[in-house]
Amino acid sequence: MRRQYGLAAVPMPDRDPVLLVATVGPVPSFTMEGDDWELTVTDASESPQRLTLNNSLGQKCVPELIERALLATLDRRTELWTLDSPRKWYEPHLFKQEAGIAAYRRYEIGAFMLDGVGVGVSADVGTAFFAEHPLSYYFDPTLVSVERYQRVAEFLRLIDRQEGQKGTLDYFLHGHQKCYYVDAPEGITCSTTGTIKVKGKTFASLLQYLHEMAPRTTIRDDEPVVRVSFPNIERPVWVPARFVRARVMNDQVPDPLKPVDKIAPPERRQLLQQFWTSLEPRPLGSVASGFYDGFWRPPDDRVVHLMMVPLEFAQGRRLAPPSELSPATYKRNFKNRLTTLQEVGCFHVPPTVPHIIPCAHPETLDAKAAADFAGALVQKIKDLTRVEFTVRPVEYRTLGDAIEQIRRLPEPGVAVFVLDKEPAAYHQVAFQLDSWRVKRITEHVLREHLDASRHGTWDRRRGVRSKEAGHAKWTSFVTMNALDIIQQLDVVPWRIDSAGPYEAQLVIDVGHDRRHVSLSLLIARAKELSPGFGIYTATQRKPDPKRESINPTLLSDHVLGLFDQIRRRRFDPLSSLLVMRDGLLVGEERKGVEDAMIRLRDQGFLASGARIEMVDLHKTTLKPVRAWEVNVHEEATNALEGTAVKLAEDSVLVVTTGGATLTQGTADPIVVVSNSSPTLPVDAAQSIFAGAQLNWSSPAVAQRLPLPFKRTDEELVARAAQEVRRIS
Secondary structure (H helix, E strand, O other), rough: HHHHHOOEEEEEOOOOOOEEEEEOOOOOOOEEEHHHOOOEEEOOOOOOOOOOOOHHHHHHHHHHHHHHHHHHHHHOOOOEEOOOOOOOOOOOOEEEEEEEEEEEEEEEEEOOOOOOOOEOOOOOEEEEEEEEEEEEEEEOOOOOOHHHHHHHHHHHOOOOHHOOOEEEEEEEEOOOOEEEEEEEOOOOOOOOOOEEOOOOOEEEOOHHHHHHHOOOOOOOOOOEEEEOOOOOOOOOOOEEHEEEEEEEEEHHOHHHHHHOOOOOOOHHHHHHHHHHOOOOOOOOOOOOOOOOOOOOOOOOHHHHEEOOOOOOHHHHHHEEOOOOOOHHHHHHHHHHHHHHHHOOOOOOOOOOOOOOEEEEEEEOOOOHHHHHHHHHHHHHHHHHOOOOOEEEEEEEHHHHHHHHHHHOOOOOOEEEEEEEOHHHHHHHHHHHOOOOEEEEEHHHHHHHHHHHHHHHHOOOOOOOEEHHHHHHHHHHHHHHHHHHHHHHHHOOOOOOEEEOOOEEEEEEEOOOOEEEEEEEEEEEOOOOOOEEEEEEEEHHHHHHOOOOOHHHHHHHHHHHHHHHOOOOOOOOEEEEEEEEEOOOOOOOOHHHHHHHHHHHHHHHEEEEEEEEEEEEEEEEEEEEOOOOEOOOOOOOOOOOOOEEEEEEEEEEEOOOOOOOOOOOOOOEEEEEOOOOOOHHHHHHHHHHHHHOOOOOOOOOOOOOHHHHHHHHHHHHHHHHHOOOOOOO
């Protein structure tokens, strides 16, 4: 309806299968069909009704209709195109190109209710990278074998194939369609694919199918083909390689292109102003007259500055929160975290921490280089923990050799492995050393930093190679790895007194592949209570990976299991708990959480009158909302860390990284939505901001997510990596 007729339509609530269409005229009838289904749309012949924001139907449907009316305008009046979402639109022309990779501007659209204001329509601008050449360049059958091999290797690198990804492609013969790379057998062309069956009709080859479906497009019989998979199509299909190009992940973008993805507030504001201006007049067609001028500026009573919290290190040393709301004082506070940690050490080191750290490296890596790294790493761990550790070098020819040597050590702990980027290697180590925690460092990254420490690194400002900059890069690399390792040893670098208005946070998270569910519990309260502070994480396999939701009974059991793991001689009941779900607490998950809370009370983990509240936390906001400050000179800058904006009675936008420590790009806020009554989303936001102050992995930079979310993310990524098999 949007593409063919320019109409905005949404499903009518509670009237399946009825559509609500934003128009005063009759709706045209049409029929769609697939291999085993047929859908006919006809006008209901009902009188038009005026929809306003004065009732629940209007509040639910008007924002969606306005959003879809805007999408119809983009579809019919601009050259922008979509690939994987109707809300994401790409400019037709690249704006920068480097080393065979092209950068395109991408716009994302959303609409939502703003309490007391009306409908807010948001747009955000980002960057998407695509390979300059189509797949026919990489799989050119006329090339000699050596050059063909090099091009194929380059293509696999661009799509991150070695990381176990499917490889996202853009098939642009008929518009743009998202698909995934499967393979490209040598010698197969458009005329030699064999028979193809589409919607019950059989074609002798891909060539015959294309001649009938795209008669105006010149297709040669000897053109190379590749096999791809499309969403919602069970089997891979052949497509001409000339009309497919690779979507390039940010990790594979060359250095000169990486900064273009980090759009600072002034440039972002200018680009978005140009975008909105280009849609005038009547960007919403006949659905609504248009927008108010300028961007929405929330009044002062809707803006909240969440407070930083005191941090406690070893020897009772406390770092007070900033005395004033300014980027300078906040930046100083973050800088002082690492300084204080190095001066007095970590708040808590478990007395049973293993003191031997094996460091395994391939024999292809220079032994002195490996020893230099291992020595610097262990020395930094000693400095931070004030505990003696010993490094155990493990040189290996095969991973099996290294695994066997490490298994002989008296007690499991953390093993450092220098590996290549093959996910199968990490899987093998993690699977066979299941009682160990594995810290992986890629050989390429280690060599890069070793080279910087010995020969310096390029100083862009001065235009020379600087040994000082190289030493700083090396020191930072060693420190960051040491901080990761001490966390895996259950060391607490510093603590907070409370998680905002709550004594604890419980996070529920599901992996992107839906194969695992991870729970993380942060307890932060008075030291005389037991436990006074701790972070505990448990990850379980999810039996129904086809669904995002978690079985309520299993969820309740997982919550109880996590608490059971930390039961000690004494567990003082929690007086308050904030439960956070990544995304939406969907299906019957809420019932599972409520059941778990009853069982926790019965078992003495929760006080009888404990304050229990639930919120949804959107790490990737459902609507593309950004926030920036505008000064008296109309200059846009990043908002200060801890800035929160009340979007509605039940939702708050929170800026956790911002003007004090964000040096590139624009702050990417998170949205907190109440999932229970009478949850106060501002209280939840304060708790989340407090949890984000446990930025143990990078003390000098603000952390976007609270620590429990960071832990579940890390666990789910690790579990997904362990399941990856080598892709041939």
